[in-house]
Amino acid sequence: KEIAAFLESENSKQKVQMSIHQLTNTCFKNCVSSITDSNLNAQEEECLSSCVNKFLDTNIRLVKGLQNSQ
Amino acid sequence: KEIAAFLESENSKQKVQMSIHQLTNTCFKNCVSSITDSNLNAQEEECLSSCVNKFLDTNIRLVKGLQNSQ
Amino acid sequence: KEIAAFLESENSKQKVQMSIHQLTNTCFKNCVSSITDSNLNAQEEECLSSCVNKFLDTNIRLVKGLQNSQ
């Protein structure tokens, strides 16, 4: 049982990590237009945070919409 | 034996499903330019159907071409 | 033990193959702009070779940079 709980918890940590990799990839492409230095400016930082929230909003809205249509 | 047949049939159903997911993704991106309402117009519907057929034509032609070149 | 060595060697051959598939995909998209005949011209050939080398340079530089930052 402990092993099952350990695997379960590793599994959900891994899913979170993979979601963060995917979101960073998507939001970096859309929010960081060119590399002129190594800092994120305020606008890029704001964009990344909005991107994550809007992506999750969209995801949740679509899942609920699919459930309602069944 | 029944289990093997069941797995085989589930496996090929799953491949068909995954092909449809991939084709919908590709053809939606290419045929649906913007979301102004929730209906597919006649042009989009025609484009989706052609897209599927031309994609499969291309796939079959390439597989045959590869086989002939061996 | 022989089986383990065989699996190990198959595994690394497979990784090389998959890297070549990915690099061909990336470099073909960037170096071959249009299909007017079935030959690679000198410029495309040069571009493909540079693309591979620059991609691997970038990959190695990033891995070293990550290791140094830890």
Place this chain on the structure above:
Amino acid sequence: QIAQELAVANATELVSKLTENCFEKCLTAPYSTNNEACVDQCLTKYMKSWNAVSKAYVARIQEASTSGEI
């Protein structure tokens, strides 16, 4: 139980492609505005596209297997 895992894999793939496509079509950097009406329309439009693609795919596969093309 295998059938159930496959159903989960299918639903996951659908939600992932839906989110990717509807996020791309309905929201743009810097992500300062919501676009929930667009997301809802996109959901319906994507599912209609899924149906159109399935229909065309199944028809094409049946035709091809009847004619002996594949």
Place this chain on the structure above:
Amino acid sequence: QIAQELAVANATELVSKLTENCFEKCLTAPYSTNNEACVDQCLTKYMKSWNAVSKAYVARIQEASTSGEI
């Protein structure tokens, strides 16, 4: 040992996305010039973006699970 395999999977995913994004942003066909300074800045900028995305993602998930949204 499972935790270690997951750590390797995570590092592999990070290096793969980093290479893809920094290659795309810092080098362009015909790949005749190097751009090592850009690659170094891109590495730092991508890791900062990764942190910004993680922060926003974790905050959003906590908020959603508190409010019962998911």
Place this chain on the structure above:
Amino acid sequence: QIAQELAVANATELVSKLTENCFEKCLTAPYSTNNEACVDQCLTKYMKSWNAVSKAYVARIQEASTSGEI
């Protein structure tokens, strides 16, 4: 048998990338015309690119392992 499974995985990956790239280069929405000559040329050009990439990749890896770079 493992070697055979890997060969199948390789062939599947090749056909998938070939179809994606040649469909992208030779056909465009609304997909009203065929372009079989282009598909045939694209197949040959892609395979030539695959060879050029393999050659550059193997040379680079050998050089790097000789110089101790990796």
